[in-house]
Amino acid sequence: MNRKIEFVKPVAEQIEDEYQGENDGDQEVDISMVMQPPRLYMAPMKGFTDHLFRNAFADHFGGFDLAVAPFIASKRDNKIKKNYVKDVWPENNTRLPVVPQILSNAARDFIVLANYLYDLGYPAVNWNLGCPYPAVAEKMRGSGLLPYTKRIREFLDDVIGGIKGSLSIKIRLGWRSRDDIFRLIPVLNHYPLEELIIHPRTGVQRYEGDIDLDAFGQCLATIRHPVVYNGDIRTPEIFKMLSRRFIGVNRWMIGRWCLANPLLPYSIKTGNDDIRNKIHLMKQFHAALFEAYSGVLDSPCHVLNKMKGLWRYIGLSFKDCETSIQKIKKTTRPDQYLEQANLFFETEARSK
Ligand SMILES: Cc1cc2nc3c(=O)[nH]c(=O)nc-3n(C[C@H](O)[C@H](O)[C@H](O)COP(=O)(O)O)c2cc1C
Numbered sequence: 001m002n003r004k005i006e007f008v009k010p011v012a013e014q015i016e017d018e019y020q021g022e023n024d025g026d027q028e029v030d031i032s033m034v035m036q037p038p039r040l041y042m043a044p045m046k047g048f049t050d051h052l053f054r055n056a057f058a059d060h061f062g063g064f065d066l067a068v069a070p071f072i073a074s075k076r077d078n079k080i081k082k083n084y085v086k087d088v089w090p091e092n093n094t095r096l097p098v099v100p101q102i103l104s105n106a107a108r109d110f111i112v113l114a115n116y117l118y119d120l121g122y123p124a125v126n127w128n129l130g131c132p133y134p135a136v137a138e139k140m141r142g143s144g145l146l147p148y149t150k151r152i153r154e155f156l157d158d159v160i161g162g163i164k165g166s167l168s169i170k171i172r173l174g175w176r177s178r179d180d181i182f183r184l185i186p187v188l189n190h191y192p193l194e195e196l197i198i199h200p201r202t203g204v205q206r207y208e209g210d211i212d213l214d215a216f217g218q219c220l221a222t223i224r225h226p227v228v229y230n231g232d233i234r235t236p237e238i239f240k241m242l243s244r245r246f247i248g249v250n251r252w253m254i255g256r257w258c259l260a261n262p263l264l265p266y267s268i269k270t271g272n273d274d275i276r277n278k279i280h281l282m283k284q285f286h287a288a289l290f291e292a293y294s295g296v297l298d299s300p301c302h303v304l305n306k307m308k309g310l311w312r313y314i315g316l317s318f319k320d321c322e323t324s325i326q327k328i329k330k331t332t333r334p335d336q337y338l339e340q341a342n343l344f345f346e347t348e349a350r351s352k
Helices: 011-026 031-035 051-060 082-088 107-119 149-162 179-188 213-222 236-245 256-260 264-270 278-296 300-317 322-330 334-348
Strands: 039-042 066-073 098-103 124-129 166-174 196-202 227-230 251-254
Touching: 039 264, 051 066, 051 278, 066 082, 082 107, 098 107, 107 124, 107 149, 149 179, 166 179, 179 213, 196 213, 213 227, 213 236, 236 251, 236 264, 251 264, 256 264, 256 300, 278 300, 278 334, 300 322, 300 334, 322 334
Parallel strands: 039 066, 039 251, 066 098, 098 124, 124 166, 166 196, 196 227, 227 251
Antiparallel strands: none
16 A cells, blocks of 8 residues: 555553563464464454444454455446445554455446545455345345356456456355355466455355365365465464464454454464453453444444444353343443443453
8 A cells, every 4th residue: 555554552462561571481382373474354344344443453452464344335327435435545544454345246337446446545455256145145246146157257357457456356165055166266267366365155154054164175276366264263273273274374364253352363363362451451442442433423323333233243252141231232322331331341241
C-alpha cells in the first residue's frame, strides 16, 4: 500500500513484556517456528470484523499479520456506494494491513470496484468464491459459482486483463462436492493469482460438519499458487497439528475462533498459551469496541444489537455461562448492557 503506517504495540504484548524476565529461561522454543514464523490472517466475517473491530483487535491483542475485510458486493451501475466501501478506506484502516474482498459474478462490475480499491492504494483484492448463504449462492455467487468452471474461466479471463493490481481468491472445496475444486485447480493454475485461501468444506456444509483435510492435502499437491489454510483453528494445539501435517503451508486464516479467544493468534505466534490478564484484556477490548460503535452507529439500539451479536462467539470460550449471556442479551439500555457485560468479565468468566 502507498501509505505509511506505524503500528503500535498491542496491549497484550506490552503486558507480556513485563513478564518476559520470568519466562525467558523456561520457555520451549519450536525451531521450525523460529525459522519461519507463520503468517496469520484475520478472516472476513460480515457483520463482525469491520474496521472498528479490526482496529480494536490490533490495539489490544495483536498476533495477526493482516485481515481480509468482509465482502463488498459489486454493483451493476458502475457506481461506488460510500456505505459499501468506507469500511476499507485507508484512513479507517491504520492498525492492520487489509485486503478488501469483492463478491461478484460479473467481470465488468468486479473490475470497476477492484480498480477503485487499487486506486485507494491496495495492491491486492480478494474474490469471494466461498460464501455459502443461499441468498448469495442461488444467484451463482460465492460458493454457488463453484460448479460452473467455464463461467469462472471466462470471469478470470476478463478480470485479469482489466484490473490494475493483483488478485487472490477465497474458495471452498465446492458447492455440493469437492469435485468442483479438483476441476477448477488446472484452470486457476493458469492465471497469475496472488494466493488461494481454502476453507476445506463445501458450500452446503456452511460452517458445520467435518473439514476435509485429505482434500485440502490433495489440493496442495496440485496448486501452483501460495495457499492459505482456513477452518476450525480453535486452539494452538490444533494449529500445531495442522502445521505439522501441512509443512509447506505458512499462511493461516482464523475467523470465529479469534472472536471466541482473541489471544489465540498471539498464542500461536509466541507459543505462550497461558496469558495472565486475558479476561482483563477482553474486558478492555469489549469496552473499546462499545465506545467505537457508539461513536458511529445511529442509535443505542444499533449499538446493542451489534455488541450482543459478539456474545455468540465470546460464549464459546467460557463454561457454564449461558445464564449470564442470556442476561446480557436481554438488556435494553446501554447502561444495563455494560453493567451485565462487565459483571460477566469480572465474576462469571471462568476460562475453559
Ligand atoms: C458470520 C460470518 C460471516 C462471514 N463473512 C464472510 C465474508 O464476508 N467473506 C468471506 O470470505 N467469508 C466469510 N465468512 C467465512 C469466514 O471467513 C471463514 O472462512 C469461516 O468462518 C471458517 O473459518 P473459522 O473456522 O476460522 O471460523 C463468514 C463466516 C461467518 C461465521
